[in-house]
Amino acid sequence: MARIGVFICHCGENISATVDCEKVAKVASEFPGVTVSVDYKYMCSDPGQNMVKEAILEHNLTGVVVSACSPRMHEPTFRNACAEAGLNPFLCEMANIREHCSWVHEKSDATTDKAIDIVRTLVEKVKRNEALAPIYVPITKTAVVIGGGVAGIQASLDIADAGHKVVLVEREPSIGGHMSQLSETFPTLDCSQCILTPRMVDVARHPNITLYTYAEIESVDGSIGNFNVKIRLKSKSLDEKLCTGCGACIQKCPVKKIPSEFEQGLGKRTAIYVPFPQAVPNKPVIDRVNCTYYIKGKCKVCEIVCPTKAIRFDQEDSFVEVQAGALLLATGFDVLKTNFFPEYGYGKYEDVIDGLAFERLASASGPTKGEIRRPSDGEIPKKIVFIACAGSRDPAKGIEYCSKICCMYTAKHAMLYKHKVHEGTPYIFYMDIRATGKMYEEFVRRAIEEDEVKYIRGRVSQVYEKNGKLIVRGVDTLLMGQPVEIEADMVVLATAGIASPGSEELAQKLHVSYDKHKFFSEAHPKLKPVETNTAGIYLAGACQSTKDIPETVAAASGAAAKIAGLFSNDLLKRDPLIAVVKKCAPPLYSSCTGCFMCIPVCPYQAIDKEEIKDRSGNIIKTISHINPGLCQGCGTCVAFCKSKSIDILGYNHDQVCAEVEALLNEW
Amino acid sequence: METQNIYLPYIMQIEKVSEDAPFVKTFRLKFINPEDAESFSFKTGQFGEYSVAGVGESTFCIASSPTRKGYIECTFRKAGRVTTALSDLEEGNTIGFRGPYGNVFPIDEWKGKNLLFIAGGIALPPMRSVIWNCLDLRENFKDITILYGAKSVADLVYKHELREWDERPDVKLVTTVDPGGETHDWTGEVGFVPTILDKMAPKAENTIAIVCGPPIMIKYTFPILEKCGFADEMVYTTLENRMKCGFGKCGRCNVGKTYVCKDGPVFSLKQLKQMPDEY
């Protein structure tokens, strides 16, 4: 007989402010099968959990409904508590009266009534829950890390150092990511490449890491513990085994005027190229779009000069398939193209550049060898204007969120400029200064106080050229909105950070959720910041939201620790909420008709055929069978099966029907 | 209850619930209305329709003895929709009951005879009524032997009563479990009921055999009884066909001309042999 315990949480006042929790508990105590129904301030607290545990023991409960927040929040908490009290954890359900009720409705009888309905529904469901045992699946202890920026590099090294195999996939010819483009890093002003390049080399050398550059994810199937990842290795037109990286081909390549992506267009590269001198691997690829041979059918200079005959013009994309237990997304970010803002003149005036370009100008390895020279004429700018929030916090034209890193790097840029051009004057137009990290505020103060960076609080309305100068027109809101006009030699836009191109497609391939800005969504904003909603797929760095380097590295190490944790077991414990083909007594054995129309329905190829045999081994009938290791529990086959021969644990026919009835009928 | 609505059940309250085996429960039921309790009577072997409002009715025998007044008991295994709903109920809940229906074990005719009860699995409940009825009128009968088997030790129902019968000097109880169903501390027999019966080789003289069990057990038990010399009219069994009404109208329980609900459920082997094999 059902003995259900109902536990109504006030969640401080989060629930009780709009829902009469005492009434809910009282009404629920009258539901058939409810043995105990209580309310409490904080169910998830230790005393709250103890109430649940004690009730289980005292009343010998057969089911528990915790009426509180979303199951995403505390279902594991209470299921564990139930398990500790000896109740099968799958006999515990959460009735979500916070996110789905108290937070979205005003205080009223209707809100309380709705909470009662929700509780009644879950009580009827839990009555029909079955005690389930978790499923164990073997884990392939290899991680695929997607993205070779600092996040991917850090995570790969951490996982590899923990003794597990890593496959690192980078779509560019070299790992390094945006960090390799940076000059110095805030707030310490140490050289970015000096910290990063040794790590890049470590990656290349690590025996546990397989590196695929110029490669992309083609497809992913399978699930946690056993993903099957197909990787497209884009043709580099090169036999990497033969190439020694001598660079002869690059020197001789006749096409030399291609704007370098790495240099943000401020430098040039050849058609066969390595993106930057410290690239890992330091072997060239042919940019087929710009290569004369691919355009005109002749040239082959590189092939001629190559001492090891490594050039392969007819090389095609190839594929590798990797079995992996976990995936890490570390695909980073991009910056908003500033043509959103024609009034800033980006693209129109050569001397209006974005932050990344400034990084290259300031970098000792950059196109100006670290001297701040403006792109148009190579002159050293005397007045330079930095415009913060170029796109950020601007729902009308750009993006509504704060890109978080711009305040700091703009301060850094102004500082670097001042350090290099002592007589110059840097101005910064800003909205607010957000300097919340360790030593960040001090850094900004230093810029203002020691380096005399002129901070102007206000927005720039227009940048236009006049007499060879860039006139920056804005207002100073601290001076009662007085108009400000600065005759600048150069303008640097702190453009917003946005999701890396292709994020959406990648998310769809991996079935992870992403937000409306195409950043990948974490499973929980606080408690599961490096997990996605898809088990076995993790997140690190700016692909989740723009992050600075310390945060990115912290997230990468966090994700790596999660993956290493997952790999520390040989078997993976999985929720057993999977579909099963129902069997019954002979002579029917199963109501499955063996039409096998469900086979194409399954996204996981989990359905195959099973022969039912009598005692002497004769086949009586052939029915569908669901492989529990492959089934992920979507239930599409369950709804499709006409004879209702398939059911799904945790969401079975009886449960969902009872829920519908309980939701619509009072008793 | 003033009604002539033959479909209207008595309302009964569950006084006691016991879990006898995995998925098997026994309810002790009392009439809510004292007048019903007063007017109600039944005899051993009869059955009724037990119902859960909103779910439906299910047919099973009255498992208690008519000698025990003031309540009836029923034992059921959770299998279909109604028995699932029933097993969800607890003490104090109310259920519907209509009955009694069907014929009875002719225990008056058995006076002065030896009784051999042979039961398997969940078929002990119908037998339990008649066993207790006979034990409560112990002086009317000579030797009483009970052979009861189940798939496994856990599946044996009425364990406490089995112990009680075992301890009684005037009852010989033999329990058995199917091979593989025994536990390490099992002291009873191991083997299928017909096999054990064969080993027991009961004497047929002046003995009535009452057999209840799954069809496969019955099928193999009758020949052994025959071998031991039991005449067909000395062997009784009770049939459990699917029923809806309980009073010969709904048309399900026909076995040839025989209506199990009216002419049965108790049949002698002699009667059974005259019926077509459609049960």
Add this chain to the structure above:
Amino acid sequence: MNNLQQKAQQLLESGNYGLIVGYEKGTSGKARPVFIRKAEHASKLIFDESCDQNIAVYLYRQEIKHDKKKVIVANHHTLKSIVELAAENQVFDGDFMVLAFAGNGDIIELNTFEEIEKHVATLYHGLTEAEAAMMKKIEDMSLEDRWAFWENEFSKCIKCYACRASCPMCYCPTCTVEINQPQWISVPSHTLGNLEWHVMRAMHLAGRCVTCGQCGKACPLELPIQLLTYKVALDSKQFFDSVAGTSICADNALAIFKPEDHENFIR
């Protein structure tokens, strides 16, 4: 003796075949299914316009399912159903031979599924003019009138399940309507239970109905329930280009999808 009867006689006499499922003359000039086991009974067989019943339902009948020496005389409804049953693994290649008829009345022997599929490709797949007109009549009604129309029709249904029993595609040993844990559909034959039943039946025939109309023909109360399954069949064709009974290996329309499937109602 006509061609069919002679053919049947030969087949039975040859000993290679032991059973012919076909049509005979029934009561009041109606045709009805017949099972011929002896050559001398072959003369009972008929095949004319009255033989419009879909008899594919007998192919998987327990009593003759495993009899591999059977022949079925198939009209075009039956042929389409055989193809669909083949696609759904309910009948198996080589388990029976089909006698079909060419346009000129000649008998065609179809021994394999491939031959049947090929022959079915030559048949007309779609509603007759009269059927299409009935569909149009209902579709042209206002929503209220349509509801009133079907409410009236469903109120008459006695839930005898003749529609189900006569439909070759209704082969489930336990129909959803017979499941009581949970009770999907009200058992009593009131309008609500009837509506639920007919909607469910139609949905379960989505992508599977060969538009033979046998369910409607079988209904003793003459409910035009075939229109419901026609509706899902027409929609399957229109939305997914899926026509049941044309391919022995096609996946069911609702078992597959295309990312570009187009609807206009999801917000």
Add this chain to the structure above:
Amino acid sequence: MERKLLTKDSYRSLITKLIGQNYQVVAPVKKDTMIDFLKISSFDEITEDYIVTVSSAKTVAFPRNEKLFDYEKQNKKLTQQDYDFDSIPQSVLIGVRPCDAFGFHSLSSIFCWDSIDKIYTTRLERTTIIGLSCNKSDDYCFCTSTKGSPGSTAGSDILLTKMTDGNYIVEIVTEKGAKLVADFSDLFTADGGVDKESLLAKVAANFNVDDVLAKINSKFEDEAFWTEQAMRCIGCGACAYVCPTCACFDIQDESHGGKGHRVRCWESCGLSLFTLHTSGHNPRENQGQRWRQRLMHKFSYMPDRLNTIGCVGCGRCSRACPVDMNIAEHCMSIIEN
């Protein structure tokens, strides 16, 4: 038997008055494509253009869904609301063919066997059956083979026979009939002595049901016979549902929230799950056994146990059958074999 005459105009007045006096008047009505018994509110709804209605008249006393009682569960307590016998209306059933009328006899023998089903009996008691002799028949009719006839008065309270002039011969069969005639005595006039037989349809007696009764028991064990007989049968319930004597039913609960009712609804022995045990065992697992049950029940069990034949020869089952299982033919097969 007392005979009277009812002119067509008086017939109209009679029905109109009955309706006016709040009788539930049930009559054959052409609805959509078919003719069936329906509650009428005006004489003009009645049709006489039928051989038999699609469904039988049994629905008046044994409706396809009968609410047996209501219940309510509140606070874990159950209360029951007994069947309201007072709610059963006084009814007049018009246009019942003699075969159909006789069907009530068989039906009553089931519902009154030992445990009297008062819901059924009250419904029938409160119904006056005005039969209508058959003036036409078809290939399905075989009442004359089952001891009936197109003009049989058995089962009717009053039997009308339509004359060529459109007026009706009235035969007052029962006291209930006599009472109705007395209540409206001004509408009935003296009998003109027209020969009733000449007005009746001719139904050939192709077999004698007594022969079926005599032979069917010996056929029971002949499984091959039944399998072959039932080959065509697809196992629906149409025959039983339209049959005037089939009484098999199911008992089901219907509820919403804590309120609900128990319902008795028609079921058929032809359906494969009719006898299925929860254990999976089915005593009648193939269609041959189920078809045998149907015929045995009508021609052996009912005659033996209830002293009545379970078939009135109306031929409805054969008309309703999607595969033309003609019961008369099957009876003849039993005799022949």
Add this chain to the structure above:
Amino acid sequence: METNNTNNFEPKVVAFVCNWCTYAGADLTGTSRIKYATNVKIIRFPCTGRIDFMLLMKAFANGADGIIISGCHPNDCHYTSGNFHARRRWMIFRNLLDFIGMDVNRIVFSWVSAAEGAKWAEVVNESVDQFRQLGPATSYQKLIKNSEFQEVE
């Protein structure tokens, strides 16, 4: 088919939503404290692919005035394709209901992702307004009442 009785009429609405997108989206609505009508109560499913059309029939039979079905946007399904299968199912089912004269405006279908907390509130509020306009589902509920007993057809 329905009378437009919108006086204080509060429709009973069931929402069948998938666990990964819309359920999470509705969580986000809560976290963002966006208000919506109390009429809608959510039942969680693993995926829209799991939602049996029979459950919609069940909801109507139990007195629902409106139903919301919501899941992941195309290509976003946590299980790859459950929502695509569901979409096909609804395309057929919706037309069938329309064919029998049911007002399909009583069923609202939407894709609401885990990020679309605001959209969920919009969908709910718009749907409830729509159902209010339609009034109680009397034509269906009449069938439920009539289901108790049918004397002579």
